[in-house]
Amino acid sequence: MSQQIPSPRGGASGGHRNGTDVRHALWVPTLVRALVALVFGAVTIFWQEPTENAAPWALGLFLAGTGGAWLFLHFRMKGREDVDLGSLANIPQLAGILYILGGALVAIMAPQNWLFVLLATMVLGLCGILELALGLRLRQSFPLGRDWTLSGLVTVGAGMGMMLVETLGAKAELGVVGGAAIIIGVTQFIAALSLRHDALAADRAGSPENGQPKRVD
Numbered sequence: 014m015s016q017q018i019p020s021p022r023g024g025a026s027g028g029h030r031n032g033t034d035v036r037h038a039l040w041v042p043t044l045v046r047a048l049v050a051l052v053f054g055a056v057t058i059f060w061q062e063p064t065e066n067a068a069p070w071a072l073g074l075f076l077a078g079t080g081g082a083w084l085f086l087h088f089r090m091k092g093r094e095d096v097d098l099g100s101l102a103n104i105p106q107l108a109g110i111l112y113i114l115g116g117a118l119v120a121i122m123a124p125q126n127w128l129f130v131l132l133a134t135m136v137l138g139l140c141g142i143l144e145l146a147l148g149l150r151l152r153q154s155f156p157l158g159r160d161w162t163l164s165g166l167v168t169v170g171a172g173m174g175m176m177l178v179e180t181l182g183a184k185a186e187l188g189v190v191g192g193a194a195i196i197i198g199v200t201q202f203i204a205a206l207s208l209r210h211d212a213l214a215a216d217r218a219g220s221p222e223n224g225q226p227k228r229v230d
Contacts, residue, residue, distance in 0.1 A: 057191025
């Protein structure tokens with residue numbers, strides 16, 4: 014459900030200092046992350062018998078893809094005067110790097126199931142906590158604040174869930190993360206569409222007031 018919130022800190026003109034509404038810079042990386050999550054979620058549903066050798070590669074690619082989306086978001090926001098994340102400004106970049114490095118470690122260095130679960134839990138837990146902290150800090154002052162809060166909670170939950178089903182095998186482990194990925198994918202997809210709609214509406218209105226982000230689910 015949409016809710017009006019203040020413009021991003023540092024953007025008194027509501028996102029037009031750089032010529033376009035700030036939400037134009039946000040919706041494409043958000044959509045990319047949503048698609049990565051939804052594709053992985055679909056794979057975990059239809060892949061009936063994942064092996065212990067293949068599961069780390071599947072999860073590793075998902076983590077790396079998520080990291081790529083975070084880095085894409087970071088570079089889209091970088092240098093904009095209307096985006097100020099304060100002391101947490103480096104978290105999107107840090108999360109992206111951790112996801113990519115973690116994905117590589119999970120894919121390459123987890124030949125045994127217990128090590129696969131341990132590495133995946135650490136990556137999901139750490140990155141989820143970072144995203145949760147970012148979301149909680151900015152939930153009232155940035156368009157993606159509440160979406161980050163939800164995604165962070167789901168990501169941390171996925172990491173904990175993997176540990177709980179470790180004895181049930183790769184199918185259960187991927188299923189836990191795949192379920193979380195579907196939740197994240199759906200919410201991020203809705204967020205991306207909402208951001209794009211609001212950005213285009215603000216552009217059409219042509220008023221600085223319309224640069225204020227109007228939605229947070």
